[in-house]
Amino acid sequence: xxxxxxxxxxxxxxxxxxxxxxxxxxxxxxxxxxxxxxxxxxxxxxxxxxxxxxxxxxxxxxxxxxxxxxxxxxxxxxxxxxxxxxxxxxxxxxxxxxxxxxxxxxxxxxxxxxxxxxxxxxxxxxxxxxxxxxxxxxxxxxxxxxxxxxxxxxxxxxxxxxxxxxxxxxxxxxxxxxxxxxxxxxxxxxxxxxxxxxxxxxxxxxxxxxxxxxxxxxxxxxxxxxxxxxxxxxxxxxxxxxxxxxxxxxxxxxxxxxxxxxxxxxxxxxxxxxxxxxxxxxxxxxxxxxxxxxx
Amino acid sequence: xxxxxxxxxxxxxxxxxxxxxxxxxxxxxxxxxxxxxxxxxxxxxxxxxxxxxxxxxxxxxxxxxxxxxxxxxxxxxxxxxxxxxxxxxxxxxxxxxxxxxxxxxxxxxxxxxxxxxxxxxxxxxxxxxxxxxxxxxxxxxxxxxxxxxxxxxxxxxxxxxxxxxxxxxxxxxxxxxxxxxxxxxxxxxxxxxxxxxxxxxxxxxxxxxxxxxxxxxxxxxxxxxxxxxxxxxxxxxxxxxxxxxxxxxxxxxxxxxxxxxxxxxxxxxxxxxxxxxxxxxxxxxxxxx
Numbered sequence: 001x002x003x004x005x006x007x008x009x010x011x012x013x014x015x016x017x018x019x020x021x022x023x024x025x026x027x028x029x030x031x032x033x034x035x036x037x038x039x040x041x042x043x044x045x046x047x048x049x050x051x052x053x054x055x056x057x058x059x060x061x062x063x064x065x066x067x068x069x070x071x072x073x074x075x076x077x078x079x080x081x082x083x084x085x086x087x088x089x090x091x092x093x094x095x096x097x098x099x100x101x102x103x104x105x106x107x108x109x110x111x112x113x114x115x116x117x118x119x120x121x122x123x124x125x126x127x128x129x130x131x132x133x134x135x136x137x138x139x140x141x142x143x144x145x146x147x148x149x150x151x152x153x154x155x156x157x158x159x160x161x162x163x164x165x166x167x168x169x170x171x172x173x174x175x176x177x178x179x180x181x182x183x184x185x186x187x188x189x190x191x192x193x194x195x196x197x198x199x200x201x202x203x204x205x206x207x208x209x210x211x212x213x214x215x216x217x218x219x220x221x222x223x224x225x226x227x228x229x230x231x232x233x234x235x236x237x238x239x240x241x242x243x244x245x246x247x248x249x250x251x252x253x254x255x256x257x258x259x260x261x262x263x264x265x266x267x268x269x270x271x272x273x274x275x276x277x278x279x280x281x282x283x284x285x286x287x288x289x290x291x292x293x294x295x
Numbered sequence: 296x297x298x299x300x301x302x303x304x305x306x307x308x309x310x311x312x313x314x315x316x317x318x319x320x321x322x323x324x325x326x327x328x329x330x331x332x333x334x335x336x337x338x339x340x341x342x343x344x345x346x347x348x349x350x351x352x353x354x355x356x357x358x359x360x361x362x363x364x365x366x367x368x369x370x371x372x373x374x375x376x377x378x379x380x381x382x383x384x385x386x387x388x389x390x391x392x393x394x395x396x397x398x399x400x401x402x403x404x405x406x407x408x409x410x411x412x413x414x415x416x417x418x419x420x421x422x423x424x425x426x427x428x429x430x431x432x433x434x435x436x437x438x439x440x441x442x443x444x445x446x447x448x449x450x451x452x453x454x455x456x457x458x459x460x461x462x463x464x465x466x467x468x469x470x471x472x473x474x475x476x477x478x479x480x481x482x483x484x485x486x487x488x489x490x491x492x493x494x495x496x497x498x499x500x501x502x503x504x505x506x507x508x509x510x511x512x513x514x515x516x517x518x519x520x521x522x523x524x525x526x527x528x529x530x531x532x533x534x535x536x537x538x539x540x541x542x543x544x545x546x547x548x549x550x551x552x553x554x555x556x557x558x559x560x561x562x563x564x565x566x567x568x569x570x571x572x573x574x575x576x577x578x579x580x581x582x583x584x
Contacts, residue, residue: 051404054583073310077406086397091329103318104405144401 001028003062004152004183006049007267010059012045012207019045021207023059027152032184034198036191036286041185044084047154050185064151077105080150082141084187085155090130094121094140097129098147109149118173119143134161142170146177151185153177156187171197190283203289211289215282222288224280225252230265231274247272249295310408316415319407327385333423336381340431343377344370347376348435362439363447367454370432371534374458375527379465379494382424383486386469389416390579391482400584409579417470417572424462428513429455454534460564464526465489467571473581474575519555526567533560 005027012020020042029035035043048054049061052068052075061068066075088097098112116125119139129137137163145153153174159167175197178184186198194201194215201218203211212219231248232237241249253261259278265272280288327333347369390412393399402412432455434450472485502523505513522528532555555563 048400048584053400058561073406073408074406079404081401083397083400083402083404086401088398089326089329092326096325100318100322101405104315104402104407106406 002031003027004064004184006062007049007056008045008060010046010049010056010061012042012049012054019207020049020056023194023204023207023209025202025212027185028177029151029183030181031200032178032186032198033200033202034191034194035185035187035202035204036194037189037204039189041189041204043204044156045207047081047156047185049103050152050154051076051079062077073144077148077236078151080145080153081149082145082155082158084160086141088129088140090139091128093126093128094132095125097140098125101144102147105148111147115143115147118146120169126268135163135166138162138166138170142173144211146173149180150182152183152185154185154187156266157189158186159188159193167193192288195282203286205293208293210293215285218285218289219280219283220255222280222285223255224284224288226256226258226280227252227278228258228261228265229276229278232274233271233273236271309411311414312408315407315411316418319412319415320419320422321555323416327423328453332385333427334450336385336423336427337431339381340377340427341434343373344432344435345438348504349372361443361447363436363443363451365434366439367447367451368535370435370558371454371458371531374454374461374534375521376494377459377529377571378424378428378462379527380490382420382462382465383469385420385423386417386466386480387473387486388479389470389478390473391479393472394477394584395479403584406497410576413474413572413576413579417466420461420466420470421463424466425459428458428462432458449482457530457534457561457564460561460568461526461530464564464567464571465493467568467575471571471575471578474578493525498528501525515553519553522555523560523563524547526564529555529560529563530565531565533557 003026005025007023007025010019010020010023010025023042023046025046035046035179037043042251045054049056050063050068052061052063052070052072055069063075064078068075073205086289094116095112098115102109102115102219113122116122119142119280121136121139121143124132124136129140132140138158142155144157145155155174159170162170174184174186178199186194188194191201198215200212200214202209211221213221227250229244229248229250230241231246236249238249241251262275262277265275344366348366355403390399393402403409432451436451468489469482469486472489473479473482476485504521522532532553536553
């Protein structure tokens with residue numbers, strides 16, 4: 001896979017405040033990478049350095065083979081970006097706004113109709129942005145980021161305020177771009193919605209990278225226990241089980257021991273009325289890495 | 296989901312590419328019209344100019360000046376107060392306002408040079424100001440009559456041109472303030488301060504100095520320097536000191552003793568525009584969004 005974005009030993013300090021600390025990050029073609037961290041964990045600062053809008057205090061940043069702080073103007077023509085909070089001029093129409101950004105990027109205006117259709121704004125293109133819903137404004141933001149078929153697409157909290165249907169549509173657009181070879185970086189403070197959307201997850205906390213891998217990698221690294229809940233049909237050997245108010249029992253088991261436990265529970269038919277297994281959620285996983293860091 | 300094919304090969308973009316400047320200027324103009332900023336400014340200038348023109352045409356017989364000359368002098372006095380204020384109101388928002396709305400970060404993520412952003416915004420705002428001034432003042436002049444003599448019309452045109460130049464000075468100053476600060480409200484405060492200083496306080500202090508010195512002991516080069524150090528004084532001397540207007544105002548007497556000829560005064564105003572613009576470009580290049 002070709003490298004599109006590479007950060008090596010990057011530190012960014014604003015006076016005494018260190019926003020990004022000794023960060024190594026490499027992104028490749030066709031990859032959807034989620035950058036996850038609290039607000040203020042340094043995600044936006046990283047994106048600004050990748051775009052060449054902020055210079056690292058130390059370390060090197062490469063974007064599509066160039067130093068964005070030096071060759072920014074040329075290299076940014078091949079990058080799309082959606083900032084976390086952007087409010088377009090409310091009195092302008094969607095088409096006027098998108099045309100402005102298309103001109104800046106050298107994208108022919110003939111492509112605007114298709115750009116509006118891609119994000120599902122075709123019917124609203126000629127209405128003032130003031131009449132748009134939050135979701136429509138976010139779609140317009142995505143439309144400008146997709147202009148000119150960028151090779152690197154950076155989206156900062158792209159789905160905040162979107163309903164689940166729009167969210168799914170949003171991720172399918174992003175996945176289509178990645179399938180065409182674009183690198184997609186999604187900055188987010190929520191892991192939950194990224195299940196099945198991101199090839200790789202990078203967790204950052206207080207400017208430092210604390211985890212980097214696929215969700216499965218992170219799960220096996222964390223080895224979080226699986227929760228098993230059983231409702232017995234008759235007598236139950238409750239050693240190591242907690243009794244719950246509704247008469248069922250609950251326990252935690254390491255992922256490696258899960259199948260053995262289940263096999264034992266199911267060995268004698270008729271002893272259980274019900275059985276449920278809850279895998280650790282992405283939020284649990286996220287909390288695990290943050291706590292490990294704090295410990 | 297349809298894909299957008301690769302954009303056509305683009306020319307190498309530089310820090311201040313002309314198409315980018317024009318795109319930015321056009322957006323500034325379009326937003327100005329859409330905001331009703333242009334409309335409000337033009338109406339304000341036209342209303343005040345018409346009032347002055349109609350009130351001011353009464354005493355013409357006594358001094359023997361053309362009626363248009365009286366309008367020119369009245370409008371020049373109006374310009375000194377109003378045009379800097381309008382220019383600062385328009386320009387203080389340019390960078391700080393976009394930063395607050397989040398569009399500055401987005402704009403900088405485009406293949407756009409920072410010099411082009413400053414120059415494009417300045418050009419667009421100057422076009423808006425020029426449009427409002429020419430239209431607003433032109434209406435007032437035509438209300439007095441159009442058949443007033445070529446000399447009076449050329450004096451009027453020179454006054455309008457100088458007014459736009461004075462506007463350019465304060466657009467550049469407002470743009471500089473907008474580039475230096477993080478918040479729009481701070482930029483607005485600086486803009487009001489600049490207006491008070493250059494339009495009110497400086498002249499009061501200057502008058503105080505002249506009165507204290509008895510009008511004799513100040514060497515002319517010092518007076519010239521003090522006049523050139525304030526763009527509104529340079530404008531006043533340029534429009535009110537020469538020709539028929541000079542006879543209508545007290546400035547004519549002052550202008551008689553100064554080495555500041557109109558070309559020098561124009562150069563002073565141009566320098567007052569170029570210097571803040573250059574500083575804004577430098578400051579913006581260092582700014583991290």
